Amino acid sequence: xxxxxRSKLWFLVHSWLALPIWFFVLIVCVTGTLAVxxxxxxxxxxxxxxxxxxxxxxxxxxxxxxxxAMLKAEPGLAVNYISRPGEEHFALTASVTxxxxxxxxxxxxxxxxxxxxxxxxFDFEAFTRALHGWWLVPFTNGYSWGWYLVSLLGLPMLASxxxxxVVYKRFxxxxxxxxLRLRQGARIFWGxxxxxSGIWSIWFIATISITGTWFLIQAxxxxxHVTISSEPIVPAISREDVPRGAxxxxxxxxxxxxxxxxxxxxxxxxxxxxxxxxxxAYAHYYMGGRGWYPLMxxxxxxxxxxxxxxxxxMVGDRSTLEFVTExxxxxxxxxxxxxxxxxxxxxxxLLLSMMVFSxxxxxxxxxxxxxxxxxxxxxxxxxxxxxxxxxxSEASL
Amino acid sequence: xxxxAVIEAGPLRRFWLKWRFHLNILLLLIPLGLMPKYLHEAxxxxxxxxxxxxxxxxxxxxxxxxxxxxxxxxxPRSDGPAGYFKQFNIALCDTCTKVKAVYLRVGKPRxxxxxxxxxxxxxxxxxxxxxxxxxxxxxxxxxxxxEDWDGSLQQVSIPLAKASPATVAWLKQQGGKS
Numbered sequence: 001x002x003x004x005x006r007s008k009l010w011f012l013v014h015s016w017l018a019l020p021i022w023f024f025v026l027i028v029c030v031t032g033t034l035a036v037x038x039x040x041x042x043x044x045x046x047x048x049x050x051x052x053x054x055x056x057x058x059x060x061x062x063x064x065x066x067x068x069a070m071l072k073a074e075p076g077l078a079v080n081y082i083s084r085p086g087e088e089h090f091a092l093t094a095s096v097t098x099x100x101x102x103x104x105x106x107x108x109x110x111x112x113x114x115x116x117x118x119x120x121x122f123d124f125e126a127f128t129r130a131l132h133g134w135w136l137v138p139f140t141n142g143y144s145w146g147w148y149l150v151s152l153l154g155l156p157m158l159a160s161x162x163x164x165x166v167v168y169k170r171f172x173x174x175x176x177x178x179x180l181r182l183r184q185g186a187r188i189f190w191g192x193x194x195x196x197s198g199i200w201s202i203w204f205i206a207t208i209s210i211t212g213t214w215f216l217i218q219a220x221x222x223x224x225h226v227t228i229s230s231e232p233i234v235p236a237i238s239r240e241d242v243p244r245g246a247x248x249x250x251x252x253x254x255x256x257x258x259x260x261x262x263x264x265x266x267x268x269x270x271x272x273x274x275x276x277x278x279x280x281a282y283a284h285y286y287m288g289g290r291g292w293y294p295l296m297x298x299x300x301x302x303x304x305x306x307x308x309x310x311x312x313x314m315v316g317d318r319s320t321l322e323f324v325t326e327x328x329x330x331x332x333x334x335x336x337x338x339x340x341x342x343x344x345x346x347x348x349x350l351l352l353s354m355m356v357f358s359x360x361x362x363x364x365x366x367x368x369x370x371x372x373x374x375x376x377x378x379x380x381x382x383x384x385x386x387x388x389x390x391x392x393s394e395a396s397l
Numbered sequence: 398x399x400x401x402a403v404i405e406a407g408p409l410r411r412f413w414l415k416w417r418f419h420l421n422i423l424l425l426l427i428p429l430g431l432m433p434k435y436l437h438e439a440x441x442x443x444x445x446x447x448x449x450x451x452x453x454x455x456x457x458x459x460x461x462x463x464x465x466x467x468x469x470x471x472x473p474r475s476d477g478p479a480g481y482f483k484q485f486n487i488a489l490c491d492t493c494t495k496v497k498a499v500y501l502r503v504g505k506p507r508x509x510x511x512x513x514x515x516x517x518x519x520x521x522x523x524x525x526x527x528x529x530x531x532x533x534x535x536x537x538x539x540x541x542x543x544e545d546w547d548g549s550l551q552q553v554s555i556p557l558a559k560a561s562p563a564t565v566a567w568l569k570q571q572g573g574k575s
Binding site for chain 1 (some may be wrong): 434545
């Protein structure tokens with residue numbers, strides 16, 4: 001194949017990668033962008049999720065103080081977990097169950113322990129993530145087929161990046177001489193836009209498509225019951241380690257603060273950003289937070305009756321492979337470094353959505369017209385026997 | 398796409414060329430169609446529409462009682478080599494403060510060690526995921542075992558046919574195959 005026709009072929013492949021499902025790809029990109037900022041969007045819309053300080057020097061309450069304040073306000077409440085969001089301007093979130101069985105998330109002020117509100121029935125964050133992540137297809141047996149549908153897009157996206165860089169001759173020159181011609185018609189504008197945003201998004205498209213492909217691999221592994229996890233399966237607390245109260249009285253659990261202290265003593269520098277309360281008499285306090293490597297969570301299980309650390313999973317316990325695979329999700333969502341990282345991810349997410357759109361604009365203005373012309377020609381020759389006339393169809397560039 | 402394929406534009410190919418962009422619409426119809434199911438599931442996990450898809454009423458064991466529900470009205474779900482499982486949810490009675498643990502098993506447990514799956518959650522809403530062995534008889538019973546903090550046990554059973562008709566139908570099908 002000549003050099004020219006090879007580059008034509010590359011171009012063709014690039015042109016057709018997102019088609020004919022371009023709108024699906026666009027919506028996945030847009031919902032992904034929304035999902036990155038969903039927590040912030042809720043923060044803007046709902047004052048209950050904001051952590052307002054009663055005074056400048058107000059200290060943060062400890063987990064036990066928060067727990068006590070919640071129980072004081074709602075004596076019948078059962079608390080499932082308390083979580084401190086990564087950014088200071090968010091209220092604590094606590095999953096609770098009321099005596100009537102309803103199980104909402106409560107927004108709790110981290111300085112006063114006041115219950116500021118509860119999550120509405122329609123959870124915007126969960127919805128955008130479910131739409132983006134698995135196209136709302138429910139998980140019944142293993143991974144949902146919607147998950148496969150969305151994560152499969154990682155492959156054509158990666159191919160788009162590679163073919164795009166191949167057909168964009170000497171693309172690195174675009175960094176030095178950015179071109180965006182506004183006044184020479186839509187076709188020129190969208191072409192410039194597509195190339196310019198493309199080269200500046202190389203790192204992002206690579207990140208999203210590789211991590212997206214990982215989600216596909218993850219589902220395939222899980223559905224075939226292959227595990228690469230070195231995380232210990234924590235057994236229930238043994239019968240001997242659960243005290244028998246005198247006369248069958250229910251023994252009380254040690255405080256959440258004692259438990260977190262015990263964990264921090266054993267693991268200096270361990271930071272607790274969530275605590276899950278035991279789900280039954282044989283369950284642990286399960287707590288965790290980001291480790292020194294911010295893309296991973298470290299977790300500790302503490303026996304609530306004697307404060308013994310009975311299991312842990314720290315950054316250092318991970319295998320080399322897990323360092324790679326566990327980094328995939330945070331790299332995809334951009335939720336590992338506070339608001340600024342999220343804003344960067346959202347900006348490039350928007351740019352990527354625009355790339356899908358601009359790609360379509362270029363396609364309709366060029367390839368589709370060429371295809372239509374080719375089809376017309378084809379229908380003219382349809383009555384005759386097949387000729388060797390090259391019928392370029394989409395190859396008309 | 399080879400050129401030959403374009404030239405030999407058969408009816409199938411014409412159909413594809415004409416309708417391929419409608420794939421977008423089909424793909425968008427998926428989440429639209431599944432939206433009610435998604436919202437239903439979300440309400441269910443928030444406890445707004447009961448304990449599960451099939452509420453089975455109250456079960457009494459000695460001084461204790463629970464409300465119990467089949468979480469999904471469907472055949473057991475496979476967990477690969479671990480076997481097939483069914484999820485049941487319970488809510489403990491108001492006076493159940495001295496219940497230490499509740500277990501769930503197909504068939505009567507011989508001892509506390511073999512009492513089955515341990516329920517987990519909180520008194521208002523606990524989940525138990527019970528193994529359904531393939532060779533379970535369709536007229537088997539589901540047994541709940543209550544462990545008291547003083548060490549005493551209480552038990553109560555419910556026919557599997559009542560607890561989960563879908564499981565029994567599935568078991569009969571399995572029996573037919575093997």
